[in-house]
Amino acid sequence: MSARLPVACLLLSGCAGAQSALDPGGDQAQALFSLFALMMWVCGVVYVVVVAALGWALWRAWRQRGADARGDGDATHRTDGRLRRLLPVAAGAILIGLTVLITGSFLADRALFATRAAPALEVRVTGHQWWWRIRYRDPASGGWTETANELHLPQGRTVRLVLESADVIHSFWVPGVAGKLDMIPGRTNRLDVTARRAGWYRGQCAEFCGLQHAHMALAVKVEPSDAFRTWLAAQAAPAGRAAGRGGAVFATVCAACHAVRGTAAGGRAGPDLTHVAGRRTLAAGTLTMTRGNLQGWIAQPQAIKPGTSMPAVPLTPADADAVAGYLAGLR
Ligand code: HEC
Ligand SMILES: [Cu+2]
Structure with missing residues (x-):
């Protein structure tokens, strides 16, 4: 094995974690990560080519100065002809690069907002300064179960998040599960999420919403469907404690x-x-x-x-x- 793998691991070890868009744990986060990777590669190649062209131009200028000093200046005329022939190639490469990026972002967008499976569950999340009201709709009875600040999602099921705000603009963002979507007063936004990997994730309000914006985090737990059902039934039950x-x-x-x-x-x-x-x-x-x-x-x-x-x-x-x-x- 080459030495590149350990080095890459070292560089990328900061990318994992409960609140990382580079460690996707669901379909929508995966679509965004793939788009990110595509853009990294395309832009990375463009960067290398541009820097190489710049280096070549500098080297040419340096050589030209040498040629001028010796008094034989035609070398440049020959390379200028070659450069002109290269121009259509460069234009074609740019066109292809941009087309790849546009297609990739179009497909990622479709993956986010066109879920094929009908959502198994509807959850309303309302942003408040500075906390999250969360209500689960019981698919059987149509009743609502309310909780706050901790979102549970059944693994492998598509959940429709209905996002609203009670006061100012907030933004729902759980990078490990899905991209972000604003919560706008007087509007209802919908975000379908399909979480795949069980575990804890962390979300964070992503739109500055006042002094305590940084203290508006959201704990997210993805768990197997059975565990989720048990949890939801327990949440729906009234407080079981003598006051x-x-x-x-x-x-x-x-x-x-x-x-x-x-x-x-x-x-x-x-x-x-x-x-x-x-x-x-x-x-x-x-x-x-x-x-x-x-x-x-x-x-x-x-x-x-x-x-x-x-x-x-x-x-x-x-x-x-x-x-x-x-x-x-x-x-
Ligand atoms: C004027 C309304 C008001 C009163 C009165 C009030 N609270 Fe609160 N409470 C809030 C709000 C709003 C929040 C959310 C604050 C935040 O996270 O920014 C909150 C948050 C909490 C939380 C954290 C809940 C969570 O999900 O993390 C607890 C616990 C709590 N209050 C307990 C109490 C207790 C106990 C009392 C009585 C001694 C009380 N509150 C009185 C409005 C109130
Ligand atoms: Cu907020």
Whole structure:
């Protein structure tokens, strides 16, 4: 084996990862990656040819100066004739190169927006400053199951993502699964995705949407269909936990903005918290999900994510502890 492979591996090792467009885990990401590779190759060849031509021209000029100094200047006239004959070849190469690029991008675009299989599932994703509201449509009953900040996708199935915004322009982008598409207030955009490789991916709002734009990440889990169905059924179920003191505090100061299905809390201004502790991250990827981080977030949301629409609610230490304990049990 040549020495080129290890070198290439070393150079490309930065390209893998949960948020990389160069490590495709689904059909749409694959189509975009293929287009990227095609453009890299075509433009790479053009670059090499142009640099070689430049080198040749410099070398010629240098040789010409030498010839002039010796007093025999016809060499250039001969090469000028050859250059003129080369011109149609260069024009043809440019035409072919551009045609290849245009065809490639046309085909990639078709692959993204013309899914043959009817989508198995519809998921509505709504961008908010600065979090994601996610609703799954139950194919059987037509009912909706709401969650937030963590998108689950069944492996090998085509899912139609219906993208909307509640406030400003956001952009849905999970590079490992699909290309990006804007979420525009008053408009509905559709993105079909077919994830192939199971595992965790990371998405990120890709349109500057205010102060905490960088803290608007999306955890994405691609899992086998059976596991996905089990997960969705669990999400659809109401909170299975007796409320106790934490629940009572929640009902008085948090329920205006947050819903916990199965209780009286039905607020819609913030994320649905019915199964919040089952999520991997907190506040759209800002913190990992632990009881300590839950408590910290509740105590000081404005310190952790300045400008967020969640206010710091004054609570006694005992009440804060009880609410955090209550939420940590909502799995
Ligand atoms: C005025 C409305 C409002 C009130 C009151 C409110 N929240 Fe929030 N909450 C929000 C919003 C909006 C977010 C999303 C913030 C973000 O990620 O930028 C949020 C996020 C959260 C999250 C993170 C959810 C996730 O999916 O990661 C938790 C947990 C939470 N709130 C708990 C509480 C608790 C507990 C209380 C009561 C002590 C409370 N909130 C009071 C609006 C509110
Ligand atoms: Cu955004």
